[in-house]
Amino acid sequence: SAVISQKPSRDICQRGTSLTIQCQVDSQVTMMFWYRQQPGQSLTLIATANQGSEATYESGFVIDKFPISRPNLTFSTLTVSNMSPEDSSIYLCSVAAGQGAYGYTFGSGTRLTVV
């Protein structure tokens, strides 16, 4: 299955600033997914990123707050903009492995704390 490298692994940021999270995959993939895991909660899909097109956002998430780039088939970034303490979460990227038959592979996550 694919191997995902996610950076940074953790960060502490001031409110009102922005953080860009990088996700690098060791193979070409059509879709990349960005999830949020709030403290003590499960994973919630933020958006799906296809190469060469605008990302598709889930209800409750907007592009101005979470802009996503997908410049090629192995890389994507998620920016958390104008951060507030409520944005403190773990952010994870994910890709489908083998048509989904082998599940979806996740990165190790970015633990974000906003102070």
Next chain:
Amino acid sequence: EDQVTQSPEALRLQEGESSSLNCSYTVSGLRGLFWYRQDPGKGPEFLFTLYSAGEEKEKERLKATLTKKESFLHITAPKPEDSATYLCAVRSREGAQKLVFGQGTRLTINP
């Protein structure tokens, strides 16, 4: 709307004490039910995919089963290293590639 409910929220077992975790789901056209293991500070690690009622998959001490309404993750003779949060997720026909996750079961195996 697709929904996944896991129970119990937390489970503490003694080493060797077998048990089962439950995942109840409501989905419009199941396209896969997934089990993941998540260790603290790490991303979810894929365990199993189940597609149709009656299907079973096994890996070491873990066995996953599926009915039309729920899935069970059976843990046989667990060891302390099996301690983790176990997540269940579904992919539906309506949701395309989206996974909807349950809240997870935090499993602790005491030596």
